[in-house]
Amino acid sequence: GESVGLHLPTLSVQEGDNSIINCAYSNSASDYFIWYKQESGKGPQFIIDIRSNMDKRQGQRVTVLLNKTVKHLSLQIAATQPGDSAVYFCAETYYNTDKLIFGTGTRLQVFP
Amino acid sequence: DTEVTQTPKHLVMGMTNKKSLKCEQHMGHRAMYWYKQKAKKPPELMFVYSYEKLSINESVPSRFSPECPNSSLLNLHLHALQPEDSALYLCASSQDGRTGGSPLHFGNGTRLTVT
Numbered sequence: 001g002e003s004v005g006l007h008l009p010t011l012s013v014q015e016g017d018n019s020i021i022n023c024a025y026s027n028s029a030s031d032y033f034i035w036y037k038q039e040s041g042k043g044p045q046f047i048i049d050i051r052s053n054m055d056k057r058q059g060q061r062v063t064v065l066l067n068k069t070v071k072h073l074s075l076q077i078a079a080t081q082p083g084d085s086a087v088y089f090c091a092e093t094y095y096n097t098d099k100l101i102f103g104t105g106t107r108l109q110v111f112p
Numbered sequence: 113d114t115e116v117t118q119t120p121k122h123l124v125m126g127m128t129n130k131k132s133l134k135c136e137q138h139m140g141h142r143a144m145y146w147y148k149q150k151a152k153k154p155p156e157l158m159f160v161y162s163y164e165k166l167s168i169n170e171s172v173p174s175r176f177s178p179e180c181p182n183s184s185l186l187n188l189h190l191h192a193l194q195p196e197d198s199a200l201y202l203c204a205s206s207q208d209g210r211t212g213g214s215p216l217h218f219g220n221g222t223r224l225t226v227t
Contacts, residue, residue, distance in 0.1 A: 008152050034215050043202050043218035098167050102154035
């Protein structure tokens with residue numbers, strides 16, 4: 001289930017289940033979105049991106065969905081594995097800017 | 113392993129010290145970034161260099177001074193820091209100076225402690 005802790009929302013899932021991590025973005029002008037995975041002691045690692053002219057994009061075991069109407073982004077991870085345990089951040093930017101702004105993040109915990 | 117290399121991995125410094133963080137990438141990227149990350153928080157943008165010119169300074173205090181000697185190197189010079197500046201400092205690079213075109217690639221950061 002999902003819970004909001006003092007700092008980071010946490011999603012706990014069983015190994016093999018599908019995970020869905022949600023993100024609400026702030027700027028209606030944002031046109032490029034990225035999901036990052038950050039493991040303890042490491043920098044953010046690129047997972048998948050999507051541009052505003054798309055609603056869905058698929059990678060290996062991951063799918064990103066974009067709903068511009070409600071400014072909502074989601075990351076779906078199929079067959080979640082223990083190695084998927086990490087903090088996941090969505091990030092947004094808009095045309096012709098160097099600014100990439102991160103959302104608050106969600107901790108994904110995978111239990112056997 | 114990441115293609116963006118940051119040194120040192122850990123740094124402990126006093127409030128009167130002067131130190132520098134270093135970042136290097138050899139992907140031919142033309143934009144480089146400094147982010148600051150506190151525990152359990154998202155990375156916060158500090159500076160952006162695009163084609164070796166400072167394009168964004170997010171109102172960062174002058175005790176942090178960035179430098180981009182060439183398109184592969186990025187430094188962050190630190191002087192008279194405060195304990196609240198303790199954080200993970202992340203360097204990133206992207207293919208061009210407009211992040212709307214390509215994702216940022218991050219290093220593993222320098223864990224800075226100010227005593």
